[in-house]
Amino acid sequence: MKLPSVADYVPATPAGRTFALTALISSVGTGLFLAGSTVFFIRYVGLSNAQIGLGLAVAACFGFLATVPVGVIGDRFGPHRTLIGAQLWRAGCFVGLVFVDGPLAFVVVASCMAAAEGSTPPLTQAVVAETTGPEDRVRTMAIIRTVRNVGFSLGALLAAPLLSASSTTAYQSIVLGNALAFALSAGLLLRLRLPKSTVARTSRSALRAIRGFRDWRYVTLAGLNGTLSLHMTILSVGIPLWTVQATEAPAAIVPILVFTNTVLAVLLQVPFSNGADDSPGAGRALRRGGLALAGCCVAFALAQGTSAVVAVGVLAVGCVLLTFGELWQAVGGWQLSYLYAPEKQKATYLSVFNLGSTGQGIIGPSIVTTVVIGTGRIGWIGLAVFFVLAALLVRPVITLLDRAPRPAPADEPASEPLSP
Structure with a gap:
């Protein structure tokens, strides 16, 4: 296996490079939140371990059920637009998480978050397919995954001083920092210029598309x-x-x-x-x-x-x-x-x-x-x-x-x- 050079970690197209930057920003926010989420839920929201586990399980099931319908929306309106909407939706959910004050509100917000989270990977793949040629798309996905791993690590490091502070403001900063990362990611995606697609968009409803699969x-x-x-x-x-x-x-x-x-x-x-x-x-x-x-x-x-x-x-x-x-x-x-x-x-x-x-x-x-x-x-x-x-x-x-x-x-x- 040939050892990679620095150039191997740079996407071949401008759109691919922009997309990799959005992945880095959003993953820093995700790493920040993952490192501090349990502490946030217990100390800020006041949830028990059982309530956290049940809420995340319900949210995971909701995200599973929402994945394909959101994918159908991506085929109807374009994966690029849908991915932007998903990132903004996630940003809004994390802002809403600051106002959660009990297990029921936590389940509702977590389920809304999961709906966009589950659909993000396939939408990301679809956008990469539109920004790169067939010979470069797997390499671009590999670069994005590499960038995301780096981002997760950086986000986790940023969470350390906030968790050490152990204050309401610090806990809010962990969640709002993730919201900001998704908002910035959506802004960069808005500037992304994709080649004009020659593929006609489907006009079928989500229900018809799912039933017809x-x-x-x-x-x-x-x-x-x-x-x-x-x-x-x-x-x-x-x-x-x-x-x-x-x-x-x-x-x-x-x-x-x-x-x-x-x-x-x-x-x-x-x-x-x-x-x-x-x-x-x-x-x-x-x-x-x-x-x-x-x-x-x-x-x-x-x-x-x-x-x-x-x-x-x-x-x-x-x-x-x-x-x-x-x-x-x-x-x-x-x-x-x-x-x-x-x-x-x-x-x-x-x-x-x-x-x-x-x-x-x-x-x-x-x-x-x-x-x-x-x-x-x-x-x-x-x-x-x-x-x-x-x-x-x-x-x-x-x-x-x-x-x-x-x-x-x-x-x-x-x-x-x-x-x-």
Whole structure:
């Protein structure tokens, strides 16, 4: 793998560079909020742990249900306009969060936030598709993901002095700082000049578009990608719990492992995007991601029952494999979701594809905590087998998509069924 240069981290087009800057600004705000959100909810709003957990669960379900309808809106009015609206909506929600004074208001505002949050990734992909050529879009997405990881880290660092201040003004600043970041991001997106699209926008309603979606092959691919997206929950929930509860490794190793993941993701996401510019390359990346995640699970299983020194080493190997799986999964998922989404329904299809990873965020924590960690080594081995099966299914699903009839334009009846 060729080591990247500074130029490799700069998008090829002016629009791509502007878009990367918006991603950096919004991710700084998100990192600021994520680092201080729990403290804000407990000390400022006055919520209990149970109320926070229930509210976020309800919001996640609402965001899941809203993802595809917002994608349909993106196809009707353009993903660029819709993404601007989503960023402004998120800014308004965070301003509203300052005035939340109880669990019911928290659930309402959090659900409104989740509606825009869940639709942002597919809208982002759709806008990137309009600002770059096919040969550069995966690299641009890799750069944006790299920039976002940097932004999250910077935002978390900015949150530290505000949390230390432990005052009402500091807590409000955490939330309003995120609102400002989204407002600035929307302003930059307004200045973004996209090439004039030759693709006609759909005029169908969201309900008709959703009811008419029958591309089960694409849904299957989205499910496989969502399965491999479980690495997010393994990193945030699985590694901390398993390290502390089942191994002799010191708890202090957990933040080091997470930091290692972040650094590797920043350094390697762009190089890992090489060779994934077509369907075979993207499929290869997705399969490699599944195998790397399987290896990661085996390593975590082996960390149990060893000395502290050995456990730390094995967990480190598992963390590196987890990161490799994450990088390959992201690259493969981006390209395959693009390639098999019809032009007139790009935002709708990308939103459907994103349901896999969104659904993982809802059920993933229960799977990792109850099924995997709850059953110990056998749970990790079982999850490894699950990842291997998902990787092996990628090729046949892509073959089905290649052989499938393409959907008719959104406003015209299909000449033949979308699924047999």
